Amino acid sequence: MKVVPIAVVADVTLGKMLQPTRKSDDERLLPYLRAAHVQPHGRLDLSVESNEMWFSDQERTMLDLRAGDVVVVEGGAVGRGAYLSEDMPGWGFQNALLRLRARDGADGRFISYCLQSAVYSGEIEAICTAVSIAHFTAEKVGRFRIPDHDHTTQRAIAEYLDVETGEIDATIGKLDELAETFRHRATELITRLAFGLAPKHIRNATDAHSPLSGIPEHWERTKFGYDFTESAERNSDDPPGPLLSISEYRGVELNTRTEGQQASLDVSKYRVVRPGQLAANMMWLNHGGLGVSSLTGYISPDYKAFWISDRFEPRYVHHLFRSSRYIDYFAAIATGVRPNAQRVTKTVLGATPVPLPPLDEQVRIADELDDATARVDAMLAKVAELKSLLLERRAALVTDVVTGRKEVA
Template identity: 75%
Template sequence: MRASFAPVWKVAEVNPATPEFKSLADGADVAFMPLEAIWPGANCDYSRTVSWSRKLSYTQFRRGDILVPKITPTFEAGRTIIAEISSAAGLASTEVHVVRANDGVDPRFLQYTFQSQPFLDEGGHSLQGVGNLRRITPRFVQEYRVLDLSCEDQSRLSDYLDQETLEIEAIIGRLDDLAGMLRHREAVVRTRLVCGISDSQEVFRVSAHSPLSGTPEHWDRTKFGYDFTESTERNGDDPPGPLLSISEYRGVELNTRTDGQQASLDVSKYRVVRPGQLAANMMWLNHGGLGVSSLTGYISPDYKAFWISDRFEPRYVHHLFRSSRYIDYFAAIATGVRPNAQRVTKTVLDATPVPLPPLDEQIRIADELDEATARVDAMLVKVADLKALLLERRAALITDVVTGKKEVS
C-alpha cells in the first residue's frame, strides 16, 4: 500500500504560545537551552538555567516540545531534540523553532522526521538569508510533509529507532573516548619529551611562576622575549598566500571553515605568516592556539607571528608550546573577564620562562615527537572515519523508517 503524508501543521503547532510564563514570577529559575547546548542524545546539556524576566527575548517552550535549530550550519547537522527539561517551561535560543505535537501524536516520531535526510535536504534548499546566517522559515516547517500514521504506529517506529540509535550512539561514545585517550597519551608523551621529565616525575603539575620545574640541569634557560621577535609584516595590497587558521589539534593550517568568523573583504591589515614562524592566537593560548607554520599565508590581525632565533629548532618550539605544561601555564597567566576570552599579553608572554636544550637534543626530541604524533594522527583519522560511517548509518536508518521505506515489525 502506498504511504500517505500530511503537512506538519495537521499534527503539531509550530512556534506556539507558552501560557505557563504568564503566571511565572520574575526571578524564578527556568531551564535555558542556548544553541550550543542542543545536541541529540547524551550530548544534550540540560544543566543551564536563567532567571525569568519579562524583558527577556528568548524563545519560550514547554517541557516535551521539539526544538528545531533554524540557522546554518546547526540546522544541517540535524540537531533537533525533544526538550526533556526539569522545569515545566524553559527558554531557548531565538535560533530555534518550537514544534509542539498535538494530542495523539508521538513527538519522538516528529523529532526523527526532523533529523531525516529529506527534511535536511529540503530545508537546505529553502534557507533564506545571506552568507552564514541563513535560516529555515516557520512556513517550511509547517508545510513539510510527514508520514501519516496512527499514534500506535508512530510509537512502534519510534521505539525501534530509540533502540537502534541508542546502540549506534553508544559505539560513537566509545570512539569519542578512544580519541580522547589517544590525545591524552599524545599530550603526556609530548610534555615528557619537550620538558625533559622522567617517568617518575609529575607531568602536568605546573607553577604559575615557572613551567621549568623538572627540566634537566644541563639545559639552559631563556625567556620568550629574548628568542622570539614579533613580526610586523602585513598583507598590504598583495597577500603572499591564503588565509590560515590555528587549530588546537593541528596548529597552523589552511582555513577551510565555512562557519564562524571569516576574513573581511579588506585583508590588507591581516598579519603575514612565513614558514618557520610561530603564530599565536593570544586569546586561545590556554587551548593550544599556537604553532609553528609550514605555510606562507595570513592570519587575523588580532593574532601574532614571531621569528624564532637560531638557538631553537622550530619543530621543538611547536611541540614545546603546545605541551600540556605550557597550556596550563598560559591558563595561569592569562587575564580576562570571560572564561573563553582569556588573553595573554605580549608583555607577560615575553617574560615567560623557556627551556633551551642543546640544539642536537631539540632535533632528537622533535624527530621522536613527529613520529609519535604521526602515529596518533593516523589512528585518529581511522576513528573519525569509523564515526562518520556510523553517523551515516544512523541518518540512513532514520530516513528509511520515517519515510516508510523500511518495514518495522
C-alpha cells in the same frame, strides 16, 4: 507515502529575542536554551555554558519547555533539532530556536527523527539557501512536510529508532573517548620529551606556575621575549596565501570552516604567517591555540605571528608550546571573565620562561615527537573513519525507517 505539513501535527513557536536588561516589574532572570545547546544527531547538550535573560510572566508561560517538545535551530545549522525527554522548569528559549509542541495524535520523537532525516538528505538546507545565513523560519517549518503516520506507528518508529540509534551513539561515544585518550597520551609524551623530564616524573600543580621545573641541568633557560619577535606583516591589498586557522589539535592549517568564524570581505589588515613562524591565538593559548606554521597565508588580525630566533629548532618550538605543561601555564597566567575567552597579553607572554636545550637535542626531540605524533594522527584518522561510517549508517537507518522503506514491528 502521504505527507503532512508540520503545522498540522505540532504548534511552532519562535523563541524570545535577547533582552539583557529588565523592562518591567514582573520580569525574572532565567536561563535559556540557545542554538549551541542543540548538537548534531538529535543531541541536547546542557553542559554548554548557559546564559540568562529577562522573561515576563506571560513569556514564562508561552515559552516554557516540556517533555515531548522538540527544539529546532532557526539560523545557521538550520533544522538541527533535539527532543526533550524531561520538563525544563524555569527555562525559556532564544529566538535562534523554534519549539515544536506535538498535538494530540503526534509524537515529538517521530517529528525529531523526521527532521534529522531531512537534515541528512540536505532537504532543509535546500529550502533555506541564502546569500548570508540560512534561516529555517517558523513559517518554513510549519510548511515543511513529513510522513503522515498514525500515532501508534509514530510511537513504534520512535521506540525502534531510540534503541537502534542509542546503540550507534554509544559506540560513537566510545570512539570519542578512545580518540581523547590518544590525544591525552600524546600530549603527556610531548611534555615529557620537550622538557627532558624523567619517565617517572609525576605531574603536579606547581608545573603550571614553574614550567622549567625538572628540566635537565645542562639546558639553558630563556624568556619568550628574548627569542620570539612579533611580525608586523599584514596582507595589504595582496594576500600571499589562503586563510589559515589555528586548531587546538593540529596547529596551523588551512581554514575550511563552513560555519563559525570566517574571514571578512576586507582582509587587508589580517596578519601574514610565513613557514617557520609561530602563530598564536592569544585568547586560546590555554587550549593549545598556537603552533609553528608550515604554510604561507593569513590569520585573524586578533592573532599574532612571531619570528623564532636561530637558537631554536622550529619543530621543537611547535611541540614545546603545545605541551600540557604550557597549556596549564597559559591557563594560570591568562586573564578574562569568560572561561573560553582567557587572554594572555603580549607583555605576560614575553616574560614567559622557556627551556633552551642544545640545538642538537632540540632536533632529536623534534624527530622523536614528529614520529610519535604521526603515529597518533594515523590512529585518530582510523577512529574518525569508523565514526564517519557509523554516522552514515545512523543517517541511512533514520531515513529508511521514517519514510517506510524499512518496516518496524
